[in-house]
Amino acid sequence: MNSSLLLIAGIFSYIIAYFFYSKWLSKNLFHFKENFKTPSQEFNDGIDYFPTPKRILIGHHFTSIAGAAPIIGPCIAAYWGWLPAFLWIVLGTIFIGAVHDFGALVISLREKGKTIADISSFVISKNARIIFLIFIMMLGWLVLSVFAMAISDLFVSVPTTVVPINIQIILAVIVGFLIYKKNVNTFLISIISLIIVYFFVWVGTFIPISFESIGFTKSESISIWILILFLYSAIASLLPVWVLLQPRDYINSNQLILGIIFIFIGVFLSQPSIEAPILRIESDKGAPSLFPFFFITVACGAISGFHGLIASGTTSKQVKYFKDARDIGFGSMLGEGSLALASLIAAVAGITLVSEANLPSHGLVENLSWHIYYDSWAHASMNKATAFVLGGGALIQQLGFSAKVSNTIIAVLVIAFAATTLDTVTRIQRFVLSEIGFATNLNLLKNRFFATLLAIIPALILSLLNFYNPATGSSMKIGWILWPIFGMSNQMLAGLTLMVLSIYFHKKNKSILPVFIPMIFIFFITFMSLVLKSIDFYSSNIILFFINVILICLVLWMIYEGFKSLKKNLN
Helix, strand or coil, rough: HHHCCCCCHHHHHHHHHHHHHHHHHHHHHCCCCCCHHHHHHHCCCCCCCCCHHHHHHHHHHHHHHCCCHHHHHHHHHHHCCCHHHHHHHHHHHHHHHHHHHHHHHHHHHHHCCCCCCHHHHHHHHHHHHHHHHHHHHHHHHHHHHHHHHHHHHHHHHHHHHHHHHHHHHHHHHHHHHHEEEECCCHHHHHHHHHHHHHHHHHHHHHCCCCCHHHHCCHHHHHHHHHHHHHHHHHHHHHHHCCHHHHHHHHHHHHHHHHHHHHHHHHHHHHCCCCCCCCCCCCCCCCCHHHHHHHHHHHHHCCCHHHHHHHHHCCHHHCCCCCCCCCCCCHHHHHHHHHHHHHHHHHHCHHHHHCEEEEEEEEEECEEEEEEEEHCCHHHHHHHHCHHHHHHHHHHCCCCCCCHHHHHHHHHHHHHHHHHHHHHHHHHHHHHHHHHHHHHCCCCHHHHHHHHHHHHHHHHHHHCCCCCEEECCCEEEEHHHHHHHHCCCCCCHHHHHHHHHHHHHCCCCCCCCHHHHHHHHHHHHHHHHHHHHHHHHHHHHHHHHHHHHHHHHHHHHHHHHHHHHHHHHHHC
């Protein structure tokens, strides 16, 4: 099958969903209000609450949700063939992911910028709020750990990315000053910043920065980058949103859109055939079963509870007009689905264009193919984003870029968006810890500096620890071992958010099927995954077993509180 047909089908589906389904949701479920005073207008403090032009905020929200997960997940899921991943990315994004994100943003706007956890306290119960906060806190540490690992790995494996990534931080501060203090036209800023970014991508290919070149081992280099990343995320999360987060995310969103366009043009120019089978019938011994683990492997590429945290934790405090919620919530998730689709095509078709690659399990490989890359589950799960870097880079080469520049462009994309997730999650984790402080009267947690410190330290420890991985038979950073738990907890949080949405709109006498049916499906697949993984971890890793058991207990408790509230409302 030609990959361009797959791309056309996916993009056409997203366009139809945006123009018809999102409008239907706005009218029939979320009931938009024209003259609604948004939280950013009501509580403007210039730090967290800040009315932001839609174009800027879409960039901030899009890049905050579009981290490494929608790239890594489809790359791993390509192991099972192209059809399951394609259907889940397209249909899951439209009918579950986009509805979830849109809904979380809408109810937060309606409830004065409160987080989903806070909203659950009066929609469900006060116990639900505590459960939600604990669940979010655990997920936050998992996200920070996994994404720090992903970024540091890429910094070490692709040292040409270091210069352009750090230039982006400096550029973002300048852009924020020009937009908000000097009122410089955003379109002009977009063009100039893109030119500067890609100029330094080219410069970076000549100036690779590597700690290994000055005597550190690969493992030590990864650890150093992890420390630097957490220091950066702590500082960035404490700054006013307009200083760094918003302008950097705006720059990254333009970069991402252009990068996706480059990949899509590369697909149409080269039209590589899809080497991957429609469905992989026989898996190797170490591979998990397609059902239910496929759905939690793709993770953010179709549905993500983390997005609800972004929507209600930071984005809702910056939305200028209520009507902007449709483009920001629903539209940004379609953008993430497009990124996941690009990642999938790179993995199942783009890698066939790679003439030479150095893979950890094979060494130097000439004429890479899906059958070589995905010969085993261990190899597929070990390399993660490598398929996107190699396959996406090969597609961009079709536009005339060199292999080195193309791979750097792709790697910079992955790192830039994973980095936006790091500081955004750190900020949200600070909000969550502060909420826990108010809920339990622990004054120390109300301090934004102490809360930030507590937000990063457990994640830092998880990122630096090494654990034995039974899937590969070797020792590796626990951040990578935590990926399945991240996927499961992330999806389960989405289920919990959909439950809050269902009860919230049921109390307002709305038809809740668009959020209730996805809730049932997500609860089923993720709970089954948690149980099955707990059985595996019981004999292989007792710490991960206990993490899973805690998550299961929290979920069951939350479901109990939810149905108790629903029963009360029905009576």
